[in-house]
Amino acid sequence: MNETVQPSFKPGDRVVVRKAWPLGHIRTPHYIRGQVGSIERLCGSFPMPEELAQQRSGLPAQPLYRVRFLQRDVWPDYRGGADDALEVEIFQHWLDPA
Amino acid sequence: MNDDHGRYQPLSYFQLMEVSLRELLVEKGILTEEQVHATVQDMRSRGAERGAAVVARAWVDPGFKARLLADGTKACQELGLDVPALRLIAVENTPAIHNMIVCTLCSCYPRMLLGLPPEWYKSRPYRSRAVREPRAVLAEFGLALPDHVQVRVHDSTADMRYVVLPMRPAGTDGWSEERLAGIVTRDCMIGVAVPRAAGAAPRP
Numbered sequence: 001m002n003e004t005v006q007p008s009f010k011p012g013d014r015v016v017v018r019k020a021w022p023l024g025h026i027r028t029p030h031y032i033r034g035q036v037g038s039i040e041r042l043c044g045s046f047p048m049p050e051e052l053a054q055q056r057s058g059l060p061a062q063p064l065y066r067v068r069f070l071q072r073d074v075w076p077d078y079r080g081g082a083d084d085a086l087e088v089e090i091f092q093h094w095l096d097p098a
Numbered sequence: 099m100n101d102d103h104g105r106y107q108p109l110s111y112f113q114l115m116e117v118s119l120r121e122l123l124v125e126k127g128i129l130t131e132e133q134v135h136a137t138v139q140d141m142r143s144r145g146a147e148r149g150a151a152v153v154a155r156a157w158v159d160p161g162f163k164a165r166l167l168a169d170g171t172k173a174c175q176e177l178g179l180d181v182p183a184l185r186l187i188a189v190e191n192t193p194a195i196h197n198m199i200v201c202t203l204c205s206c207y208p209r210m211l212l213g214l215p216p217e218w219y220k221s222r223p224y225r226s227r228a229v230r231e232p233r234a235v236l237a238e239f240g241l242a243l244p245d246h247v248q249v250r251v252h253d254s255t256a257d258m259r260y261v262v263l264p265m266r267p268a269g270t271d272g273w274s275e276e277r278l279a280g281i282v283t284r285d286c287m288i289g290v291a292v293p294r295a296a297g298a299a300p301r302p
Contacts, residue, residue, distance in 0.1 A: 089256035
C-alpha cells in the first residue's frame with residue numbers, strides 16, 4: 001500500500017509557503033502564505049484536509065510539518081525579541097524549497 | 099449558557115442545524131437523547147486535571163519528561179490517557195523560552211487533557227493577536243516577559259494538539275505529585291500564565 005506521499009523536507013530545511021488563495025477548506029492560515037521559515041519537525045502524514053472536506057479520502061496522505069518562522073520576518077513592525085518565533089503546522093503540498 | 103436572560107431568541111443557523119441533526123439521529127434510532135445528554139455532560143465536566151497530572155509527573159520523573167517531549171501521545175498512554183484522536187506535542191518552557199498556544203483558524207485545543215476551551219481562547223481577539231503581538235497579550239494576562247526570553251507561539255492549524263510544559267516553580271521541593279498538580283492551571287498549559295508556589299514571591 002502506497003497511500004502516503006514521501007516527505008521531501010527534513011528538519012532545518014528552508015521552505016516558503018505557497019502564496020495561493022484557492023477556495024475550500026484550507027488549513028494554511030492566510031497570514032503565513034508567502035513567508036519563509038524552516039522545518040522544525042515532521043509530524044507524520046495525514047489525509048489532505050482540502051479533500052476530506054469534500055468527503056473524499058484525502059489519500060495519498062500528505063506529510064505534515066511544523067515550520068518555524070521568525071516573528072520579525074512575518075510582521076515587519078513586530079515588537080518583541082529578535083528571536084521570537086511562530087510555529088505553524090503546514091502540509092507539504094503548501095511548501096516549496098526556499 | 100447564553101446571555102439572553104430568558105428573552106426569546108430565534109435559533110441561529112448552527113443551533114438549528116444541531117437540533118435538526120440530533121432529532122434525526124434520535125428518530126432513526128442511531129443515538130438516544132440519553133446518550134447525547136451523557137456525552138455533553140461528560141465534556142462539560144472535564145477540567146484540566148488530566149493535563150495537570152501529566153505536567154506534575156514530568157516534573158518529578160525526568161525519564162517521563164523526556165518521553166513526553168519526544169512523543170506526547172505515547173507518554174500520555176503511560177498514564178492511561180488514551181484517545182486515538184489526540185496527537186500531542188508538549189512544548190517545554192525554559193528560562194530562555196516561553197511557549198504559548200493558539201489556533202488561529204478555529205479553536206483546536208487538547209480537550210482531552212484540558213477540558214473545554216475557555217471562551218477567550220475561541221475569541222477573535224485572542225486568535226488574531228496571539229500570533230501578531232503575543233507579548234502584549236501575555237502582559238494583559240499579567241505575564242510580562244523580559245526581552246531575553248524568547249516567545250514561541252504555536253499555531254495549532256492541523257492534526258496536532260499542544261500543551262505547554264511549564265517550569266516547576268522554586269519553593270516546591272519535596273512536594274508530592276498531587277500537590278504539584280494543584281498549582282498547574284489550565285492557563286499555565288496554554289502558556290498565558292506560569293505556575294506559582296502558593297506563598298512564594300511572584301517571579302518576574
